[in-house]
Amino acid sequence: MRANFPSKVVAGHSLVGFIVRHSIGLPMASVEEVKRRHEVRLMKTPGVVGVGIGRKDGKDCIRVYVKDDSPRTLAALPQNLEDVEVEIVVSGPFKAL
């Protein structure tokens, strides 16, 4: 397990606006909202073929479907978004059947 401390620092640096929301006591954004906010950008990342919502360790997570496990694609993807964990799934390309 990764310690909580470093990941919080990362989130605080990149998502200043969100931290403000927290500080004034608003409920945390739902995974659906987080997905909607980020999916257009994620879908533009080369190698990404889909964005969904899955479950990891009992909690909802953002799932990113990738064409292959090329290091370039994996390096371009975040480990979490607005405190929601990101799970990367190698699905291969999707085709109409």
Next chain:
Amino acid sequence: MNAEDAKLVCECQYLGLEKEGLTAGTNPNVVGVGIGHKTVRGQPTEEMAVKVYVKQKLHPLLVKDGEVIPDEIEGVSTDIEEAGEFSIWRPMPPVYQRKVRPAMGGLSIGHYAISAGTLGCLVRSEGAEYILSNNHVLANENRGVEGDPILQPGRFDGGKTEKDVLARLDTYVALDPEGANVVDCAIALPFVAQDVSPDILNIGRLRGSRDAALDEKVQKSGRTTRVTNGAVTDVNATIRVGYATGSYIFQDQIVIRGERGSFSSGGDSGAVIEAYDNAAVGLLFAGSPFFTVANKMTNVEKALDAKVV
């Protein structure tokens, strides 16, 4: 002389195989040579004979001179069997890929210009019952026009426009190459209402429609992989899907993972994803090597203003 040697003589004289001390020849009516019990009036006897398999068994008077097979070869009896012509074994295609009337969910179907997909189920709209499948199965990715013939089985499974037309293309939801799509669906109107049934092959009748839950177990009956089982692993996916005419983005999709191996394959498009209580939850249309993607059936019903029968 034993049957083995007599058989070698036959192979040489009728099938043209080499044997020392004999001139090879062929008999156009002989398709095979073997050894087995001699059959007399349909009953096998203890005596071993050289079996000569012929295309057609004829009275000796009707056989050309020199092509008559003697009763005995080298002292061993012959037994002539009509075998027809041997060919490589082509098994009967599974029922999923054959012509079936009344046609039902799971069977091969397709627009006359495509290969083949799967008939999903029947839907009711304004009192009429239609066949539901994908746009890319019934409307050839936006290229079909109203009234186009829909074949069962699909063209790839031998369907012909002269004899296998089941329905005419009625309505499709156009695929949008720019924006986000929600469904890949179309409906076709059967020419004869009795030619279709609301059953799903090897599963049974549907009981309405609803949304699937995450991790819910589901099944489908489709043209290529037939009945398979899986589980829903995502109920809110945005996926880029490759088509013959380009790539399209779909939102609000469900993703399924097969229980044992692949849940679907090419040709299963259009199959209804069914929950274990027989509620229709999705319309299969795409897949990757590991996952299957389906439109939510509730979105399909909304887009077509129709209800699952």
